Amino acid sequence: MKACILAGGKGTRLKHLFPDTPKGLVPLGGKPILEHQIDLLVNAGINEIFLLTGYRGELIQEYFGSGEDRNATLHYLQEDVPLGTAGAFKQLEGKVSEDIVVLYGDLVVDFDLATLLAFHQKQKALATLVVHPNDHPYDSDLLEINEECDVLNWFPKNNRPDGIYANLVNAAIYVFRPDIFSWIPKGCTDFGTDIFPLLLQKHQKICAYRTSEYIKDMGTEDRWQKSSHDFESGLTARRNLTNPQRAVFLDRDGTIxxxxxxxxDMTQLELLPRASQAIRQINNSEFLSICVTNQSVIARNLCDLGELQQIHNQLETLLARDQAYLDHIYFCPHHPDSGYPEERAEYKINCECRKPNTGLVLAAKEK
Incomplete structure (x- = not known):
């Protein structure tokens, strides 16, 4: 397998800290961010890597050279005019005949790549997108997925109506089958704005790989400072799922x-005072924030699963306005008492997921 890093960024929002420095050479923990990404790929057994450069690309090539000293083979393609993320990637057509991993060059990342690749193979998707919640979904591409992890809808950051959305963000890491190139026209084009909406319109299979691992865009001064702190503290590496994780489990009603x-009904949902602040403190800690909640409204036929999802979308939207997020929400739709005419009999069961049973916690552990 091969990999591609889109490293054409100017780093405009970081120019006061790093003038005349291409974004991929911005330092993190004493070495460029691109070096961390290359190390991650090589450690996962991916040694052939394409670096698609733009602004001051000669500095990137001068720094990394052939890659031989890093046990890698590096290829460079320099764009003379901006081609967009997909347009730049299109340059690899004819050079790639197998699945390929794509990363954006401004990401601070440490994640279990082997698990992502196994998921991609199992799903048999044209494209697998890494997704996660974050503390700034308002300036990110958002997705809607189903229980099978198929992407149903794509909401681009630059063309999204105001509304209620799940905090499920495109993390800018992809795995593509090689036939993806047939869907990308030549010229300037973008994955988020053009290609992914097109694939969904044409009913092509796109899957979402959700992870709580460390994947952050460091494209602003505040985000670079936060990522640098997390890296120096070791949090970045500890969030890799090859390590045991720690979590705070929160009830929903009466807690959040x-x-x-x-x-x-989502209009009934109102955050408790300081709930966002408390969850944001968890987000900034060593712990994951996971909601586990009994929702017998499904069994009682007071709302359906789609309406419950809208309630949770409202919850995530309100938290996001305060830069807070839940890593995951797990719910039990069941209720043990039956015999009411309006109930949904298939959910009126004794189950292991209804608290105080431990099924929801165990489901989170398995995830």
Missing amino acids: NRDVDLLC
């Missing part, structure tokens, strides 16, 4: 939002 008896 006001307790409304049998909340079944």
